Amino acid sequence: xxxxxxxxxxxxxxxxxxxxVVCMVIxxxxxxxxxxxxxxxxxxxxxxxxxxxxxxxxxxSIGRLQALIEQAETTRRGYVLTGHTSYADNARATAARIGPxxxxxxxxxxxxxxxxxxxxxxxxxxxxIAAEQDKTIALTxxxxxxxxxxxxxxxxxFRRMRAVRGLLAAMLADERSLLxxxxxxxxxxxxxxxxxxxxxxxxxxxVAAVSLAAITRYTRDLTTARDRLQLLNTDLExxxxxxxxxxxxxxxEIQRFAYIVSHDLxxxxxxxxxxxxxxxxxxQSLADLVDAAxxxxxxxxxxxxxxAAREDLPEAIGFIRTSTQKMDRLxxxxxxxxREGRRVMTPEKLPLDEIAAGVRDSLSHLAxxxxxxxxxxxxxxxxxxxxxxxxxxxxNLVENAVKYLSPxxxxxxxISGQRTRxxxxxxxxxxGRGIAAADHSRIFDLFRRSGTQDQPxxxxxxxxxxxxxxxxxxxxxxxxxxxEGSIFRLSLPFSLPDAGTTA
Amino acid sequence: MNEHRSVSIIMxxxxxxxxxxxxxxxxxxxxxxxxxxxxxxxxxxxxLFKHADGPALNGPALVLLDLNLPDMSGTDILTKIKAExxxxxxxxxVVLTTTDDKIEIQRCYDLGCNVYITKPxxxxxxxxxxxxxxxxxxxxxVPDAIVD
Numbered sequence: 001x002x003x004x005x006x007x008x009x010x011x012x013x014x015x016x017x018x019x020x021v022v023c024m025v026i027x028x029x030x031x032x033x034x035x036x037x038x039x040x041x042x043x044x045x046x047x048x049x050x051x052x053x054x055x056x057x058x059x060x061s062i063g064r065l066q067a068l069i070e071q072a073e074t075t076r077r078g079y080v081l082t083g084h085t086s087y088a089d090n091a092r093a094t095a096a097r098i099g100p101x102x103x104x105x106x107x108x109x110x111x112x113x114x115x116x117x118x119x120x121x122x123x124x125x126x127x128x129i130a131a132e133q134d135k136t137i138a139l140t141x142x143x144x145x146x147x148x149x150x151x152x153x154x155x156x157x158f159r160r161m162r163a164v165r166g167l168l169a170a171m172l173a174d175e176r177s178l179l180x181x182x183x184x185x186x187x188x189x190x191x192x193x194x195x196x197x198x199x200x201x202x203x204x205x206x207v208a209a210v211s212l213a214a215i216t217r218y219t220r221d222l223t224t225a226r227d228r229l230q231l232l233n234t235d236l237e238x239x240x241x242x243x244x245x246x247x248x249x250x251x252x253e254i255q256r257f258a259y260i261v262s263h264d265l266x267x268x269x270x271x272x273x274x275x276x277x278x279x280x281x282x283x284q285s286l287a288d289l290v291d292a293a294x295x296x297x298x299x300x301x302x303x304x305x306x307x308a309a310r311e312d313l314p315e316a317i318g319f320i321r322t323s324t325q326k327m328d329r330l331x332x333x334x335x336x337x338x339r340e341g342r343r344v345m346t347p348e349k350l351p352l353d354e355i356a357a358g359v360r361d362s363l364s365h366l367a368x369x370x371x372x373x374x375x376x377x378x379x380x381x382x383x384x385x386x387x388x389x390x391x392x393x394x395x396n397l398v399e400n401a402v403k404y405l406s407p408x409x410x411x412x413x414x415i416s417g418q419r420t421r422x423x424x425x426x427x428x429x430x431x432g433r434g435i436a437a438a439d440h441s442r443i444f445d446l447f448r449r450s451g452t453q454d455q456p457x458x459x460x461x462x463x464x465x466x467x468x469x470x471x472x473x474x475x476x477x478x479x480x481x482x483x484e485g486s487i488f489r490l491s492l493p494f495s496l497p498d499a500g501t502t503a
Numbered sequence: 504m505n506e507h508r509s510v511s512i513i514m515x516x517x518x519x520x521x522x523x524x525x526x527x528x529x530x531x532x533x534x535x536x537x538x539x540x541x542x543x544x545x546x547x548x549x550x551l552f553k554h555a556d557g558p559a560l561n562g563p564a565l566v567l568l569d570l571n572l573p574d575m576s577g578t579d580i581l582t583k584i585k586a587e588x589x590x591x592x593x594x595x596x597v598v599l600t601t602t603d604d605k606i607e608i609q610r611c612y613d614l615g616c617n618v619y620i621t622k623p624x625x626x627x628x629x630x631x632x633x634x635x636x637x638x639x640x641x642x643x644x645v646p647d648a649i650v651d
C-alpha cells in the first residue's frame with residue numbers, strides 16, 4: 001500500500017529530474033558551442049590581423065623600394081646635369097640601400113610564387129638600371145658629360161624604369177587582392193560565428209525557459225505537498241487529542257465495567273458460600289447420624305457412607321470454601337482498584353517529609369516486630385499532588401519492604417527523594433530478599449507475585465501503586481538484585497494539574 | 504414483635520439464593536413473622552400499594568430491599584415508598600444489598616431509607632448480620648400505615 005503510494009509520488013519526480021538534466025545538458029552544449037565558435041573566430045581574427053599586417057609590411061617595403069629606386073635615378077640625373085659630386089655620393093648611397101630593400105621584400109613575399117617571379121624580374125631590371133647608372137656616373141666623373149648625356153638619351157633607362165614601376169604596381173595590386181580575399185573570408189567566418197551565436201542563444205533561452213517552467217512546476221508541486229503535509233500535521237494533533245479523549249473514555253468504560261462485573265460476581269458468590277455453609281451444617285448432621293448408627297447398629301453403615309460423611313464431603317466443602325474465599329479476595333481487589341480509579345484527585349501542596357514520617361509511624365509497629373527499621377532520609381522535597389494517593393503509594397512500598405525482608409540481616413528501609421527541575425523522584429530502598437530479574441515488570445501486574453509465597457497477599461499492592469502513579473502523571477520502576485535488596489523509584493510531576501482528573 | 508400487630512416482612516430480592524439464605528437466617532433468629540418475597544420491582548410495588556393484604560391497605564410492614572433488580576433500580580422503589588404522598592412512607596425500609604459504594608449509601612439515606620446494610624460476602628458474617636437484623640426486627644416498633 002505505502003510502497004505503491006511511494007512509487008506514485010516518486011515517478012513524476014523522477015521524470016521532472018530527468019527532464020531537467022536533459023535541459024541542462026542541452027543548455028551547456030549550447031554554451032560550449034558558443035565558446036568553441038568564439039575561440040575559433042578569435043584564432044582566425046588574430047591570423048587575419050597578422051596577414052593584414054604582413055600585407056601592409058609588404059606594401060610599405062615595396063613603397064620604400066620604389067622610393068629608393070626613384071631617388072637613385074633622380075640623384076643620378078642630378079649628377080649628370082650638375083656634376084656636383086654630392087649627387088654622385090647620394091646616388092651611390094641610395095643604390096647601395098636598394099639591394100637590402102629588395103631582399104626585405106623578397107623575404108616578406110617568399111611564400112608567394114607570383115611575387116617571387118616578379119622580384120626576379122625586378123632584380124634583373126634593377127641590375128641593368130644600376131649598371132646604366134654606374135656607367136653614366138663614371139662618364140660624368142671623367143668629364144665626359146656629353147657622352148653621359150648621350151648615353152642617357154640612348155639608354156633604355158626610361159623604359160626599364162617604367163617596367164620596374166609596372167612590376168611594383170603589380171606586386172602592390174597582388175597584395176591588395178590577397179588582403180581583400182582574406183577580408184572576405186574573415187567576413188564569412190564572422191557571419192558563421194553570428195549564426196552559431198544566435199542559434200546557441202536561442203537554444204539557451206529555450207532551454208532556460210523550459211527548465212524554468214519545469215522548476216516552477218516542480219516547486220509548486222513541492223509547495224502543495226508541503227501544505228498538504230502541514231494540514232495532515234495539524235489534523236494529526238487533532239487526531240491525537242481525539243484519541244486521548246477516546247482513551248480516557250475507554251478507561252472510564254473499563255473502570256465502570258470492572259465495578260459492575262465485580263459487583264455482579266459478588267451476588268452468586270454469596271450464594272455459593274452461603275449454601276456451602278448450609279451444606280456443611282447438613283453434612284455435620286449426617287456425620288452425627290453415621291456416628292450414632294455405627295454405635296447402635298454398625299451393620300447398616302456402609303464404607304461408602306462412612307467415607308462420604310467423614311472424608312469426601314469435608315474435603316469437597318473445604319476446596320469450595322478456599323476457592324470461593326480466594327475469588328472473593330480477587331473480586332474485592334478489582335473493586336478496590338476500580339474504586340480508586342474513580343476517585344477524584346485533589347492536588348495540594350504536600351510536604352513529603354511529613355507524609356513519609358506518617359507512613360513510617362503507622363508501620364513502625366509491624367517493622368519492629370520483624371526487626372526492621374524505617375528511615376526517612378530528610379529533607380525530602382515538597383510537591384503538589386494528591387495526598388491520599390501519595391500516602392497509599394508510600395505505604396504500599398514500605399509495607400512490601402517490611403514484608404519481604406531477608407532472613408540473613410536486620411531490615412533497613414530508606415525513604416529518600418529529590419527534586420529535578422519539574423519532577424520529583426522518590427525512592428524506597430531496602431536490603432530485603434530482592435526480586436528476580438524476570439519478575440521486575442511482572443510484579444506490577446494485578447494478581448502477580450514474586451518469589452516464595454510465604455506472606456499473605458493477593459498481588460494487588462504494586463498494581464495499585466502503579467495505577468496511582470499513572471493517575472498522578474508519574475511512573476514507577478524497580479531495580480533489584482535477587483538476595484540483596486530492591487529500590488523502587490517513583491517519578492512524579494512536581495505539580496499535578498487540577499481539572500479533569502476524574503477517570 | 505407483638506402477636507396482635509403481625510408485621511409482615513416484604514423482601515424484594517431478585518436472587519432466589521440470597522432470599523433463601525436471608526429467610527433461613529431470619530428464622531434462625533427466632534422471627535416468625537410472615538415473609539413475602541418478590542423477585543422484581545413491579546410486582547413488589549403492586550403488592551405494596553394495591554394488594555388487599557399489602558401494607559397500604561392492611562396493617563404494618565417492613566421492607567427488605569435489594570438495590571440491584573432486573574426491572575428497576577432499588578432506589579426507584581425506595582423513592583416511591585418514601586414519597587411525600589405515599590401511604591407507606593412511614594414503613595421502615597432496610598436496604599440489604601452488595602453495593603458498598605459511599606455515594607450510593609448516602610443517596611439511599613437521603614431518599615429516606617432507615618437502615619442500610621451491605622451483604623457480607625463471607626457467609627459467616629452474612630449469616631451473623633442477618634441474625635442480628637432479625638434480633639433488631641424483633642424489638643423494632645413499626646408504625647401503622649396511613650389509611651385514609
